[in-house]
Amino acid sequence: MAPxxxxxxxxxxxxxxxxxxxxxxxxxxxxxxxxxxxxxxxVASRLTYNAEKTKANLFATLxxxxxxxxxxxxxxxxxxxxxxxxxxxPLSAEVRDGRLYGRGSADMKSFIAIALAHAETFLNSRxxxxxHFAFSYDEEVGCFGVKELIADMRDAGVAPLACIVGEPxxxxxxxxHKGVYRYKCCVRGKEAHSSLTPHSVNAIEMAAKxxxxxxxxxxxxxxxxxxxxxxxxPFSTASVGQFHGGIADNVVPRDAEFRYEFRDLPTAYARxxxxxxxxxxxxxxxAMQAVAPDTGFSFETICEIPSFLGxxxxxxxxxxxxxxxxxxxxxxxxxxxAGIFKNAGIPTVVCGPGSIQQAHQPDEYxxxxxxxxxxxxxxxxxxxxxxxx
Numbered sequence: 001m002a003p004x005x006x007x008x009x010x011x012x013x014x015x016x017x018x019x020x021x022x023x024x025x026x027x028x029x030x031x032x033x034x035x036x037x038x039x040x041x042x043v044a045s046r047l048t049y050n051a052e053k054t055k056a057n058l059f060a061t062l063x064x065x066x067x068x069x070x071x072x073x074x075x076x077x078x079x080x081x082x083x084x085x086x087x088x089x090p091l092s093a094e095v096r097d098g099r100l101y102g103r104g105s106a107d108m109k110s111f112i113a114i115a116l117a118h119a120e121t122f123l124n125s126r127x128x129x130x131x132h133f134a135f136s137y138d139e140e141v142g143c144f145g146v147k148e149l150i151a152d153m154r155d156a157g158v159a160p161l162a163c164i165v166g167e168p169x170x171x172x173x174x175x176x177h178k179g180v181y182r183y184k185c186c187v188r189g190k191e192a193h194s195s196l197t198p199h200s201v202n203a204i205e206m207a208a209k210x211x212x213x214x215x216x217x218x219x220x221x222x223x224x225x226x227x228x229x230x231x232x233x234p235f236s237t238a239s240v241g242q243f244h245g246g247i248a249d250n251v252v253p254r255d256a257e258f259r260y261e262f263r264d265l266p267t268a269y270a271r272x273x274x275x276x277x278x279x280x281x282x283x284x285x286x287a288m289q290a291v292a293p294d295t296g297f298s299f300e301t302i303c304e305i306p307s308f309l310g311x312x313x314x315x316x317x318x319x320x321x322x323x324x325x326x327x328x329x330x331x332x333x334x335x336x337x338a339g340i341f342k343n344a345g346i347p348t349v350v351c352g353p354g355s356i357q358q359a360h361q362p363d364e365y366x367x368x369x370x371x372x373x374x375x376x377x378x379x380x381x382x383x384x385x386x387x388x389x
Contacts, residue, residue: 005372006117010100013113013371014093017102023077023141026054030076034058034116034135041120048152050145055137057149061158062122062131069129070316070387071163071346073337074112075139075146078104084362099365106354106366111166114353114371118378125382132160139337142182142303146337150344161387162316163341166352168359168366171373172330173320174350178231179307180335181270182261184300185210185281187245190292191254200252201288201295204245207256210297213280214238214260217273228265230331236264238273259302263335266309274299306339310349315387320351323380324373332356351377 019030035045038060047056055077063069081090081103088094090103100110112135122131134153137145153160167174187210189203218238227234238260245256260277264270281297288295310317312329321329334356341348353374354366 005368005375009114009117009371009375010095010368012117013100013105013110014095016109016113017093017100017105018091020091021077021104022080023138024080027076027137028054028056031056031058031135034112037116038119038133041123043119043123046152046156048148050137055145057137057145057152058133058135059149059153060133062119062133063125063127064130066128066130068158068160069127069131069162070381071132071134071160071341072115073134073136073146073163073165073341074108074115075136075337076109076112077137077140078107078109079140079360081362086362088363090364095368098368100368100371101363101365103364106168106364107356107359108167108352108354110354110366110371111352111374114374114378115166117375118382121379121382127382127384129161129387131381132158134163136337143305143335143337143340146340150340160346162319163338163346163348164316164320165336165338165341165348165350166374167332167334167336167350168352168354168356169330169332169350170355171324171351171353171370171377172326172328173317173324174332175310175312175317175329176230176266176331177308177333177335177338177350178236178263178265179270179339180261180263180303180305181274182259182302183274183277184257184259184302186298186300187256188295188298189252189254189256189288190295192252194250194252197252199291201291203253203256206284206288206297207243207245207258209284210277210281211240211243211258211260213277214240217276225265225268228267231265232333236262236268236273238262264307266307268307270304305335306343308336308339308342308348308350310338310342310347314347314349316347317349319384319387320349323377324351
């Protein structure tokens with residue numbers, strides 16, 4: 001059985017949940033809180049900022065002078081709660097019935113808090129390698145911050161051996177997830193009175209052709225793609241999430257816009273999927289431009305979160321299995337920063353407290369038993385003598 005949760009760890013989790021770090025807001029108060037806690041222990045933090053200097057990543061090394069070792073990674077932003085039927089203040093960090101409630105409690109401030117609560121333990125550890133904290137901004141809207149964090153880490157000459165991303169997996173190590181690639185398509189047509197349609201280019205109808213292409217691709221994935229068992233949906237998917245266009249029933253619309261996404265298997269390639277959409281759009285443009293030369297399609301990338309594929313035999317996966325007391329690995333349906341760390345050449349596993357079933361929901365919560373398991377994980381990590389199996 002896991003030991004009881006230390007009051008200090010729970011207090012830190014509550015403190016972090018109470019910061020409003022919805023992705024539209026600044027995360028600096030939370031980052032400064034972590035920085036100050038580490039400074040009290042004599043640990044320096046490297047902050048990297050967004051262009052507006054309203055958000056920051058934090059990277060800190062515990063065990064300066066030791067060989068580079070293991071990253072503990074987490075994101076500091078949360079999704080909003082607008083329109084959700086919460087029974088309490090989403091920032092209350094209320095503890096009730098063995099659960100810590102609040103936005104970000106499961107996804108994923110509790111992992112950050114448990115890691116931070118063990119900072120002094122890590123500093124006093126006899127482990128022959130360093131531990132690194134890597135806490136990012138804007139994961140929820142596209143994993144933007146972590147790319148700056150990794151670039152800064154590389155500039156500083158830090159070359160970690162491995163990474164644990166503490167997303168909620170119920171403390172079962174996860175070695176794979178799909179990618180998430182989102183795009184916006186804007187269609188420029190030519191307006192006209194609806195009685196004169198041959199003199200116009202209907203932007204909605206042209207957009208609809210492309211939406212049909214995305215739908216046809218989705219059906220092709222479901223019909224033809226080799227299955228990757230272990231995922232809830234064992235093939236890549238494509239879907240349209242938003243569509244806007246038109247100003248009146250009797251005006252041929254000049255403009256239309258829609259957003260769509262691909263969730264590609266680790267064995268697929270979403271950028272090739274996007275190239276197929278763009279190629280089809282370009283094939284439609286000659287007929288459009290024969291009516292009006294300035295018509296056509298334009299595309300904007302919303303986010304590109306790569307898929308992740310680790311391995312059960314990786315040293316970091318075996319370490320996570322031992323520390324978590326688990327005999328099996330899993331795969332997760334949601335995107336994380338793991339693929340970005342892996343693509344940077346850092347072996348990675350995803351393992352953290354709580355369940356994605358509670359994340360992003362009204363009355364989001366994480367069980368205190370899960371936090372106690374994460375605490376035992378961190379205590380075991382401080383006693384590890386090597387990252388090798």
